[in-house]
Amino acid sequence: KQEVTQIPAALSVPEGENLVLNCSFTDSAIYNLQWFRQDPGKGLTSLLLIQSSQREQTSGRLNASLDKSSGRSTLYIAASQPGDSATYLCAVDGNKLVFGAGTILRVKS
Amino acid sequence: GAVVSQHPSWVICKSGTSVKIECRSLDFQATTMFWYRQFPKQSLMLMATSNEGSKATYEQGVEKDKFLINHASLTLSTLTVTSAHPEDSSFYICSAREARANTGELFFGEGSRLTVL
Numbered sequence: 001k002q003e004v005t006q007i008p009a010a011l012s013v014p015e016g017e018n019l020v021l022n023c024s025f026t027d028s029a030i031y032n033l034q035w036f037r038q039d040p041g042k043g044l045t046s047l048l049l050i051q052s053s054q055r056e057q058t059s060g061r062l063n064a065s066l067d068k069s070s071g072r073s074t075l076y077i078a079a080s081q082p083g084d085s086a087t088y089l090c091a092v093d094g095n096k097l098v099f100g101a102g103t104i105l106r107v108k109s
Numbered sequence: 110g111a112v113v114s115q116h117p118s119w120v121i122c123k124s125g126t127s128v129k130i131e132c133r134s135l136d137f138q139a140t141t142m143f144w145y146r147q148f149p150k151q152s153l154m155l156m157a158t159s160n161e162g163s164k165a166t167y168e169q170g171v172e173k174d175k176f177l178i179n180h181a182s183l184t185l186s187t188l189t190v191t192s193a194h195p196e197d198s199s200f201y202i203c204s205a206r207e208a209r210a211n212t213g214e215l216f217f218g219e220g221s222r223l224t225v226l
Contacts, residue, residue: 031213032214034214034215036217041220041222042220043115043202043217043218043219043220044153044202044204044217046214051213089152089153093215096143096155097143097155097204097215098155099154100152
């Protein structure tokens with residue numbers, strides 16, 4: 001059974017800091033891994049999708065890496081802004097999508 | 110990116126009534142849609158996989174007679190919570206995978222918040 005763990009559970013940083021969110025998974029037999037953002041009371045916004053054959057993906061200030069053999073992914077956010085405050089979810093896609101518990105990020109202005 | 114729409118976005122109902130939630134892929138065809146449930150401050154838990162033209166596949170512990178899923182077309186899946194009770198109050202989110210795409214990317218609806226009184 002796939003298990004996905006996200007560390008830290010919560011993070012509070014001053015504006016402008018670079019930060020790293022971590023995701024680990026137990027079963028490396030995956031098709032892809034996705035990072036999502038969820039604002040309070042809202043649905044999910046897809047941030048980055050990394051195929052199992054890829055090592056990383058970049059979009060603007062976001063960079064996600066994947067090390068399938070070790071079961072790890074990181075989401076790097078550069079020059080954080082207050083608007084980045086949200087819950088960030090990592091999800092691993094084998095036959096079905098399994099989510100981590102999320103990291104609650106607060107960027108202080 | 111592709112758009113998935115859910116309706117209603119929120120609903121309040123009395124205990125014992127049934128509530129239907131719709132999930133539509135607006136600009137793509139989805140042979141498979143997924144229904145998730147999210148309790149406050151918790152992550153998403155997969156309830157069932159909805160397959161167009163066939164029966165849904167339910168996760169362990171999810172009552173299929175309680176949560177009826179219908180995927181009648183390539184753009185619409187519905188979740189009906191039958192005889193709802195207060196413990197069914199939750200945030201329900203659907204997602205869809207584009208039939209023709211090979212990326213495997215899932216697109217999510219905005220969610221439907223159900224409150225059962």
